[in-house]
Amino acid sequence: MKELRKTIQLIGIFVFLISISLLMIGVNSQENNNYEVxxxxxxxxxxxVKDKTYIIPRSIDIKEGVGGIVFVNEGEDKKFEFLGNNILLIKGAEVEVTSTSNGQEIDLRGRGEITTEWNHLPKIKNAKLKLDKDNNIIFAEFESTGNEEYEFEFNDKIYSFRTEKGSKVLFDPKEKVIKSDKVIVKINGKEISGEKFSIYLGEKEVVEGENTIIITDDKIEAIGKVKVETDSFSYEGLxxxxxxxxxxxxxxxxxxxxxxxxxSKEEGGIAKFSKKY
Known part of the structure; x- marks a missing residue:
C-alpha cells in the first residue's frame, strides 16, 4: 500500500513538472504555420522562419500582423536583420514584413531605415515597399526625413531620387508612374524636378492642373511648372x-x-529654355 501511495505521488510530481514545462514553453515561444519565437x-x-534563425533585440516586441510579422520598437533606436533585410527602427516605429508568393512586402510605420540586398534607404518614414523574388524593389512609396539620394533599378534602367526633408516619392515602374514632391529625379540622363509632379513612362492622357512629364523612347512632354535637364537642353516651365x-x-x-x-519677356515669359549644343 505504501509503495502504491509512493508511486502515485511520483506520478503526481511528474505530471506537475510536465505542466510547468509546457507552461514555460507557452510563455517563451509563439508558434504558427510560418514562424516560431x-x-x-x-x-x-x-x-x-523557414529553418533560418534571427536574433531580435529585447526592446522590440513581435506580434502577428494582418498578413505578416510586426516588429514594434518601444525602446532606443535598434537595428536587426530579418529575411535578408537590415532594419533600423526609431523609437515608436514599427515595421510589418510579409512574405508573398512573388517576394516580400515591407510596411514601415514611423521613422527608420531599410537596407535590402540591393538597395539602401536611410532616413525614411511611413514607407511601403514591394520586393520581387530576386529582392529587387519593384514598388516604393515613402517620405524622406533628410537630404538623401535613393536609387532603384528596373528593366535595366536606373532611377535616382535626390530628396530633402519632407520630400515624397512614389516609384511604381510596373504601372509606369512616378510621383514626387520636392525631389530631383534622374532617368537615363534626364533630370526632372519641381514642387509636385508626376512622371509617366509611356503614353498618358494629361490631367489638367497636374505638373506632368511623359517620357517614351521617342518623345518627351512636360506640362506645368517643372524643370527638365538633358544632355542637349535645359527647360523650366514658368x-x-x-x-x-x-x-x-x-x-x-x-x-x-x-x-x-x-x-511677355518683361513679364517673365512662359518658360525658360537653353540649348547646350
Missing part, C-alpha cells in the same frame, strides 16, 4: 499651362514650347 537568457527574441514637346527622330530633336497664357 523564443527568448534567450538575455531577453532577446529568437525568431525562426506657368501652369506651359508645355514642352520634344519629338526625337533619327537622333534629331524637334522642340516646341507653348502655353495658353500670353506673357
Amino acid at each position: 523564443k527568448e534567450d537568457n538575455e531577453g532577446n527574441k529568437i525568431i525562426k 506657368i501652369d499651362s506651359a508645355k514642352l514637346s520634344v519629338d526625337i527622330r533619327d537622333g534629331v530633336e524637334n522642340i516646341k514650347i507653348e502655353g495658353e497664357e500670353d506673357r
Whole structure:
C-alpha cells in the first residue's frame, strides 16, 4: 500500500513538472504555420522562419500582423536583420514584413531605415515597399526625413531620387508612374524636378492642373511648372499651362514650347529654355 501511495505521488510530481514545462514553453515561444519565437537568457527574441534563425533585440516586441510579422520598437533606436533585410527602427516605429508568393512586402510605420540586398534607404518614414523574388524593389512609396539620394533599378534602367526633408516619392515602374514632391529625379540622363509632379513612362492622357512629364523612347512632354535637364537642353516651365514637346527622330530633336497664357519677356515669359549644343 505504501509503495502504491509512493508511486502515485511520483506520478503526481511528474505530471506537475510536465505542466510547468509546457507552461514555460507557452510563455517563451509563439508558434504558427510560418514562424516560431523564443527568448534567450538575455531577453532577446529568437525568431525562426523557414529553418533560418534571427536574433531580435529585447526592446522590440513581435506580434502577428494582418498578413505578416510586426516588429514594434518601444525602446532606443535598434537595428536587426530579418529575411535578408537590415532594419533600423526609431523609437515608436514599427515595421510589418510579409512574405508573398512573388517576394516580400515591407510596411514601415514611423521613422527608420531599410537596407535590402540591393538597395539602401536611410532616413525614411511611413514607407511601403514591394520586393520581387530576386529582392529587387519593384514598388516604393515613402517620405524622406533628410537630404538623401535613393536609387532603384528596373528593366535595366536606373532611377535616382535626390530628396530633402519632407520630400515624397512614389516609384511604381510596373504601372509606369512616378510621383514626387520636392525631389530631383534622374532617368537615363534626364533630370526632372519641381514642387509636385508626376512622371509617366509611356503614353498618358494629361490631367489638367497636374505638373506632368511623359517620357517614351521617342518623345518627351512636360506640362506645368517643372524643370527638365538633358544632355542637349535645359527647360523650366514658368506657368501652369506651359508645355514642352520634344519629338526625337533619327537622333534629331524637334522642340516646341507653348502655353495658353500670353506673357511677355518683361513679364517673365512662359518658360525658360537653353540649348547646350
